[in-house]
Amino acid sequence: MLDLANKTIDETRQGEAYQAETNGSQQYSKYFFIESYGCQMNFSDSEIIASILQGEGFGSTRNVEEADLIFLNTCSIREKAEQTVRKRLTEFKKIKKTNPGLLIGVLGCMAERLKSKLLEEEKLVDLVVGPDAYRTLPSLIEEAESGTKAVNVLLSREETYADISPVRINTNGISAFVSIMRGCNNMCAFCVVPFTRGRERSRDNISIVEECTSLFNEGYREVTLLGQNVDSYYWVDPQTNHAVDFAMLLEQVAQVSPLLRVRFSTSHPKDITDKVLHTMKKHHNICKYIHLPVQSGSNRILQLMNRTYTREWYLGRVNKIKEIMPDCAISSDIIAGFCTEEEQDHLDTLDIMRKTGYEYSYMFAYSERPGTLAARRYKDDVPDETKKRRLDEIVQLQNHLSLESNKKDIGKVFEVLIEGDSKRSKTQWMGRNSQYKVMVFDKTDPKQQPGTYVHVMALECTQGTMIGKIVEQPQLIEA
Ligand code: 5AD
Ligand code: SF4
Numbered sequence: 001m002l003d004l005a006n007k008t009i010d011e012t013r014q015g016e017a018y019q020a021e022t023n024g025s026q027q028y029s030k031y032f033f034i035e036s037y038g039c040q041m042n043f044s045d046s047e048i049i050a051s052i053l054q055g056e057g058f059g060s061t062r063n064v065e066e067a068d069l070i071f072l073n074t075c076s077i078r079e080k081a082e083q084t085v086r087k088r089l090t091e092f093k094k095i096k097k098t099n100p101g102l103l104i105g106v107l108g109c110m111a112e113r114l115k116s117k118l119l120e121e122e123k124l125v126d127l128v129v130g131p132d133a134y135r136t137l138p139s140l141i142e143e144a145e146s147g148t149k150a151v152n153v154l155l156s157r158e159e160t161y162a163d164i165s166p167v168r169i170n171t172n173g174i175s176a177f178v179s180i181m182r183g184c185n186n187m188c189a190f191c192v193v194p195f196t197r198g199r200e201r202s203r204d205n206i207s208i209v210e211e212c213t214s215l216f217n218e219g220y221r222e223v224t225l226l227g228q229n230v231d232s233y234y235w236v237d238p239q240t241n242h243a244v245d246f247a248m249l250l251e252q253v254a255q256v257s258p259l260l261r262v263r264f265s266t267s268h269p270k271d272i273t274d275k276v277l278h279t280m281k282k283h284h285n286i287c288k289y290i291h292l293p294v295q296s297g298s299n300r301i302l303q304l305m306n307r308t309y310t311r312e313w314y315l316g317r318v319n320k321i322k323e324i325m326p327d328c329a330i331s332s333d334i335i336a337g338f339c340t341e342e343e344q345d346h347l348d349t350l351d352i353m354r355k356t357g358y359e360y361s362y363m364f365a366y367s368e369r370p371g372t373l374a375a376r377r378y379k380d381d382v383p384d385e386t387k388k389r390r391l392d393e394i395v396q397l398q399n400h401l402s403l404e405s406n407k408k409d410i411g412k413v414f415e416v417l418i419e420g421d422s423k424r425s426k427t428q429w430m431g432r433n434s435q436y437k438v439m440v441f442d443k444t445d446p447k448q449q450p451g452t453y454v455h456v457m458a459l460e461c462t463q464g465t466m467i468g469k470i471v472e473q474p475q476l477i478e479a
Contacts (some may be wrong), residue, residue, distance in 0.1 A: 007145060013043065014084065016064045016170060017321035018077045035065035037085060038075025040265070041197075041226055042108055042214075044177045045370045046073045049134050054167055055098065056138045064095060069103045069141065071127075076111035076192045078367035082110055089122050096124055100371055103144050105129060107417030109196035113371070115118040125149075128176055131182070131197050133190045155183075155198035159236050162207040165214075166411035168439070174419050174451050176220050178211050179203065180249065181227035186268065188295070189306045189373035190338060190366060193228060200228070202235045205244045205252060212256050221417055221451045222261040227434055230264050231271035247275040253285040261417060265291045277324045277419050286432045288325050289298050289359075292317070293333035297352030298345035306373060310351055329359040329405075329435035337366045338385030339378035360448065361398045365391045401462050406437065413471055414439065416456045418448060431456070439466045 011161050017035050036046045049071065050060055061067055070092055075081040089104070092108055096102050105127035106118055111448050112130035119125055126144040129137060130153035140150035160182055168176060184193050185200040212223050227233060233246040244252075246264075253262050262283070267276075275333060280286045292314075296302050321328050336443050353361070360446040368380040382390075414433035422428035422440045429448065430440050433456075448454060448470075456468040 002378060003344065013215060014038075015044070015088065017064070019027075029057060030068040030070040031061040031066055032071060033058045033064050034071040034073060034089070035062055036073040036188070037081060038073075038077065038109065040177055040224070041179065041182075041228070042073055042075060044135060044166065044179050044226055045108065045131060045134070047169055047177075048161045048164050048179075049073065049137065050167040050169055051164050052134055052137055056141075060167075060169070064092075066100065069105065071105045072206045074106055074108040076109040076113045076196055076369065080367065084123070085110055086216040089124065090186050093124055103127065103141065105140075107131075107134070107143075109192070112153050112155070112196040112213050113192060116149075116151050119149050119151070126155065127151070130155065132159045134161070135159075157199050160201060160203035162203045167209070172419055172450065173219055174417065175224065176215050177224050177226050178208060178210055178215070179227070180230065181223045184228040185232070186229060186308075187306055187375070189304060189319070190295075190335060190369070191368040192372055195371055197228070200232060202227075202233050204237070205235050205249050208249065208364065209252050209256065212253050212260065216257050216260045219451060221259060221453075222263065225249070225253065225262065225264040227264075228266060229268045229271065231267055231276065232272065245275070247273065247279045250276065250279050250286060251283065252431060254279075254286050258285050259432075260285060262286045263289065266448070267292050269294065270307070271312050272317060274320065274324070277321060280328070281325050286330040287436065289334075289436045290321060290328060290435065291331045292321075293362075294349075295333060295335050296338060296341075296345065296354055297349035298341070299348075301341055301345045301348075304374075304378065305335075313349065314352065315355060327435070329437070330356060331360040331436075332356070332358050333360075333364070334361045334393040335366050336394055337363050337382035339366070339374055339380055339382070341366075341382050341390075346393070347388075350393065350397055351393070353401065357404055357405065358398060358401055361394070363391060363394050363398060389421075402462070402464040406458075406463065406466055409437070409458045409466060410461060411458065414468075416441075416454055417451050418452050418454060420450050429454075433466075437466050439465065439468050441468045441470055444470050 015035050034046055036043045072085055074085045092104055103126045104124055107126050107129045111128045114463050118128050120134050127140055128151045132155050132389045133152035143150040181202045183198040183200040231246050233249055236243045269292055294314055299312050368375050416431040416433050416439050418429045420430040422430040428440050428442055439456050454470050455472045457471045458466045458468045
């Protein structure tokens with residue numbers, strides 16, 4: 001699967017251990033190790049957690065053996081995500097045996113979903129902290145150090161961590177994620193997020209723009225604005241009563257610098273406005289790429305999922321995007337085998353994939369989550385083999401669509417932001433075009449470096465990568 005900066009799961013990053021950049025001279029009394037699972041939002045939260053802990057004098061380490069505190073920032077979206085975390089916890093049991101003072105904390109969505117039940121189920125866990133309670137981590141750690149199990153899973157209607165500057169960790173120094181809102185008010189029948197992350201709330205635009213400006217000044221050249229449903233971003237300044245919607249926010253961030261690329265994720269098909277599309281068109285540095293999860297192509301299933309749009313509405317949005325920005329890439333999340341899904345529903349999904357012509361998709365077999373609308377109302381009645389077979393067909397089709405889309409780009413020239421060396425060779429760069437496609441090309445000039453924009457002509461492609469060459473040398477756009 002391609003990695004993508006959005007609320008969907010980037011499989012290559014699951015379980016990634018974070019180490020913050022620290023100035024080596026600082027001495028810390030205690031060290032924490034944090035491993036993250038789930039969506040980009042969760043990885044972004046780990047940067048906030050690291051910032052809170054560093055502010056309290058804790059140092060980060062990537063070596064689990066050296067840690068005084070181990071944190072798992074967890075995901076509940078599918079059963080498999082929770083199983084992975086439970087397996088990881090059993091591995092920590094061994095370390096705890098040799099280091100009895102070690103504290104183990106479960107943070108994030110699984111903490112929120114299971115609350116203190118986690119302490120009973122996973123005996124070695126000392127702290128359970130939900131996504132809105134990270135400010136209380138220092139006092140919870142103290143509590144746990146004194147031998148009491150510490151739990152805070154209170155959800156908040158206001159918390160956005162707006163004033164906390166995330167510590168950028170494991171970063172390429174070029175792309176950063178900026179959280180613009182938290183929680184979700186949509187009640188998609190399959191989804192646990194409204195229960196684990198609470199009500200939707202937007203962060204004030206001033207602190208968002210400030211964060212993006214500091215990132216730019218530090219050398220970053222790409223920000224991805226993150227929210228479960230960015231189109232419903234809405235902030236009213238309490239002093240002026242002036243309201244800012246997502247299109248306005250996008251514009252403000254785009255104006256930080258023409259050299260700062262702006263991406264965002266995730267959009268909801270029911271909420272994405274023409275105003276947002278026109279703002280994207282107007283600003284060259286707002287990337288022409290929209291993650292617009294369809295979930296299913298069948299009207300009957302969409303209704304059961306409570307997505308509140310039809311396939312006709314969805315295709316109408318796609319047409320509008322293509323009409324306003326013919327070069328805009330679109331990606332999707334798709335679920336195979338939702339409750340009562342019949343063969344015809346599945347065929348409708350394949351059909352909407354073809355009609356939209358997705359550049360990428362994140363594809364999943366339906367996994368029932370306790371407490372969700374679907375778990376309470378419907379039977380998870382599609383047999384596993386059927387789910388798997390349908391998922392395979394969806395993946396096959398997406399592979400075909402991705403390759404077709406890449407083939408169409410051969411011979412075209414794209415502006416590419418260099419991110420670093422290509423995986424295969426130090427003589428080649430890897431970067432992305434506005435549409436988020438990965439491009440690999442030979443280095444041609446010592447002036448080029450990560451963060452530089454170059455023009456690249458696509459010459460060949462695979463399903464996941466465009467191979468090209470730099471053109472218009474040496475007209476580099478200076479970073
Ligand atoms: N089962 C399978 N996939 C799910 N997703 C969310 N909940 C479930 C579930 N219970 C998928 C959706 C969503 C993405 C983040 O994960 O496609 O858009
Ligand atoms: Fe992200 Fe939580 Fe949803 Fe997992 S369950 S995808 S961590 S919001």
